[in-house]
Amino acid sequence: MSEHGPLSLHVPEPEGRPGDKPDFGDVVIPAAGTVARPPVDVPPEEIRELAYTIIRVLNRHGEAVGPWAGLLPDGDALQGLRDMMKVRAFDARMLTAQRQGKTSFYMQCLGEEAIACAFQKALSPGDMNFPTYRQQGLLIAGGYPLVAMMNQIFSNEADPLTGRQLPVMYSARSHGFFSISGNLGTQYVQAVGWAMASAIKGDTRIAAGWIGDGATAESDFHAALVFASTYRAPVVLNIVNNQWAISTFQGIARGGAGTFAARGHGFGIPALRVDGNDYLAVHAVARWAIERARRNLGPTLVEYVTYRVAAHSTSDDPSAYRPKEESDAWPLGDPVERLKNYLIGRGVWSQDRHAQYAAEVESEVLAAQKEAERHGTLHSGGKPSMRAMFEGVYKEMPPHLVRQRRKAGV
Amino acid sequence: MARMSMIEAIRDAMTVAMTRDPGVVVFGEDVGYFGGVFRCTQGLQQKFGASRCFDTPISESGIVGTAIGMAAYGLRPCVEIQFADYVYPAYDQIVSEAARLRYRSNGDFTAPLTIRMPTGGGIFGGQTHSQSPEALFTHVAGLKTVVPSNPYDAKGLLIAAIEDDDPIIFLEPKRLYNGPFDGWHDRPVTPWSKHPLGEVPEGHFTVPLGKAIVRRPGAAVTVLAYGTMVHVAIAAAEATGIDAEVIDLRTLLPLDLETIEASVRRTGRCVVVHEATLTSGFGAELVALIQETCFYVLEAPIGRVAGWDTPYPHAQEWDYFPGPGRVGDALREAMAG
Structure with missing residues (x-):
């Protein structure tokens, strides 16, 4: 026996489990407007503290304050609010559609709408997102047709992916949205490769990688960071820390590191932590990071601190692993409410207009759903052809697949 | 026609492909300045510059993962995995990503990349330098798997692979790099310079994929x-x-x-x-x-x-x-x- 006694294994546990009172006491939240905004060419070692704080713009009175404020005209902020409301209405409809058996599976981004919606607006045409399955806001804020998204979700005869991919795993090159794999972390390093290609070609496009808190534990996350660092790839590496990876709290993936953003330090990558429920803060930080990439200054790691209000997917039940009231106790509030209050304070929005737009967007989503359903839903109406199943495995169908297709009778 | 070893033929294939298409890029571990542990990429960095032929961190999933992103962008990466025995960290990128990208995106994105790797035994390389993992790739829908047996085919097949629009696993039998080893390990091996298949056309030519x-x-x-x-x-x-x-x-x-x-x-x-x-x-x-x-x-x-x-x-x-x-x-x- 060692003089220090037997060893014991440390297995981190979240602050609260079902039945417990939610406790976010360990989430240190600085007041809005208190974090400095460095120039984009700042050496990473001079801004290490930005990985441990939270950049916030909107304060609790709905005002935009501090050095990261004042960057977004009211018209753009209004559009941001509309985008987020559309995403929320879309999610609600699709959740219902899944419950009605119109599709097999759905994933909401409830509570996280600001991140994708605000980020998308900071990109330029030609840039490419490598999203996870919870960034539908990139498509909706980017103006991708709701009907096309629904056709994919319903795997119907008009599905752009001809029924081959699980619902919500969209692909839309025209809208800067890379095909979602569904595997975790694999696409982070592809974003770096895409950005390297732009640099090799001497183009001006940049890439954005997306990953969740849980998937940062994958080796591909670390491969992405080392390649991005080595070749100073023009890429923004986004980590959406929504506290929960299915039932696993973020502390399991984070381990002894103070924050996910701090992972960037070992790679010499500037790392910022931002209030993910603050549309203005997300947009300001996205612009900062995207400008760095565009100016050939290299990658930036951004951690969005947020909370996954909904279940992981329609196959998940969070009441089995976290306190029911935890979402209400989340100290960063709701992104839609916060931007709404800001715009009302600015005198460009009102409760009435908000209610009116909520009704409008509800009708828009419903109309899109009706149109999509004319092309079928998963188990009824028009379906992708069986022939389509055999196509597109290769550019040209090889002989063995031709034989198999014939055997299948198509 | 020129006399070439298999190493020279593979290098020549990449030289031809890189000369014809500025989108062809070559990278991997020790591939850049040094020219690869088997010297297959020797001189490419000097000839085409460091942005088209470069060394990478020791991360096979990083090599293949970045290559997929580049291929989706529109380049034609031809990457080297130092030994086929080291490909497993990249297996997820190959199987779940490169092989399925065209299918799952309905052609919205494709991955025209070539993954070269020395394969097979006969060099006293033990379990980390001798494996033949071809069946792990032929089992995967969306990949093409190529194994040349001589310099002529190696050059023609590699150019065809780089020009192909699907992801290709290109397995190079390392015991054949310098001569047609026939398994009689206690007898001297004829060098490729004395073998008819060491006669390789100069410039561009292809050996079609899918033809025995x-x-x-x-x-x-x-x-x-x-x-x-x-x-x-x-x-x-x-x-x-x-x-x-x-x-x-x-x-x-x-x-x-x-x-x-x-x-x-x-x-x-x-x-x-x-x-x-x-x-x-x-x-x-x-x-x-x-x-x-x-x-x-x-x-x-x-x-x-x-x-x-x-x-x-x-x-x-x-x-x-x-x-x-x-x-x-x-x-x-x-x-x-």
Whole structure:
């Protein structure tokens, strides 16, 4: 026996489990407007503290304050609010559609709408997102047709992916949205490769990688960071820390590191932590990071601190692993409410207009759903052809697949 | 025509491809300044610049993952995995990403990339430098798998692979880099400079993917082989005096079943050989296909010669390697059947 006694294994546990009172006491939240905004060419070692704080713009009175404020005209902020409301209405409809058996599976981004919606607006045409399955806001804020998204979700005869991919795993090159794999972390390093290609070609496009808190534990996350660092790839590496990876709290993936953003330090990558429920803060930080990439200054790691209000997917039940009231106790509030209050304070929005737009967007989503359903839903109406199943495995169908297709009778 | 070793032919293929298409980029571990541990990329960085031929961190998933992103962008990466034995960290990127990108995005994005890797044994490399993992790739829908057996094919197939619009696994039998090793390990190996297949056209030419070739015509029994085993099979035919027809598959997937079927229909007998382990090896697929297409002309059970189902050993290299002795035994058995 060692003089220090037997060893014991440390297995981190979240602050609260079902039945417990939610406790976010360990989430240190600085007041809005208190974090400095460095120039984009700042050496990473001079801004290490930005990985441990939270950049916030909107304060609790709905005002935009501090050095990261004042960057977004009211018209753009209004559009941001509309985008987020559309995403929320879309999610609600699709959740219902899944419950009605119109599709097999759905994933909401409830509570996280600001991140994708605000980020998308900071990109330029030609840039490419490598999203996870919870960034539908990139498509909706980017103006991708709701009907096309629904056709994919319903795997119907008009599905752009001809029924081959699980619902919500969209692909839309025209809208800067890379095909979602569904595997975790694999696409982070592809974003770096895409950005390297732009640099090799001497183009001006940049890439954005997306990953969740849980998937940062994958080796591909670390491969992405080392390649991005080595070749100073023009890429923004986004980590959406929504506290929960299915039932696993973020502390399991984070381990002894103070924050996910701090992972960037070992790679010499500037790392910022931002209030993910603050549309203005997300947009300001996205612009900062995207400008760095565009100016050939290299990658930036951004951690969005947020909370996954909904279940992981329609196959998940969070009441089995976290306190029911935890979402209400989340100290960063709701992104839609916060931007709404800001715009009302600015005198460009009102409760009435908000209610009116909520009704409008509800009708828009419903109309899109009706149109999509004319092309079928998963188990009824028009379906992708069986022939389509055999196509597109290769550019040209090889002989063995031709034989198999014939055997299948198509 | 020029005289080339397989290393020179592979290097020449990349030189031709990089010259013709500025989108071709080459990278991997030790690939840039040094030119690769087998020297296949020697001089490419000096010729084409460091942004088109460069060293990478030791991260196979990073190499293939970034290559997929580049291919989706519109480049044609040709990356090197230092040994096929090291490809496993990249397996997820290859199987879940490169192979399926065209299919799952309905052609919205594609991954035209070539992944080169030295394969096979015969160099006392032990279990980390000798494996033949081809079956792990032929089992995956969306990949093409190529194994050249000589400098001529290596150059023509590699140019075809780089120009192809699908992801390609390009396995280079490392024991063939400098000469046509035929498995007689205690005899000197003729260098490629004295072998007709060391005569390689200069400039651009391709050997089409998916086409096998009869390497040694014969009437008694068909031998299906690829890579190093092509030369071993020829040596076995010569040692036994059996009039074997040796088919070099060259591309495992898509497979040239037509050439195989035509030969087996003529000979009525077949032996399948590979270095890789026996169970669930690519030979099992070949045997199944021959059984399906040629059952009624077969005069004997189809033979299989392969690596034993053990990890690749070190000291026992020549007990493990399926040399001409074992292939010869299989030929005799097929003839006796």
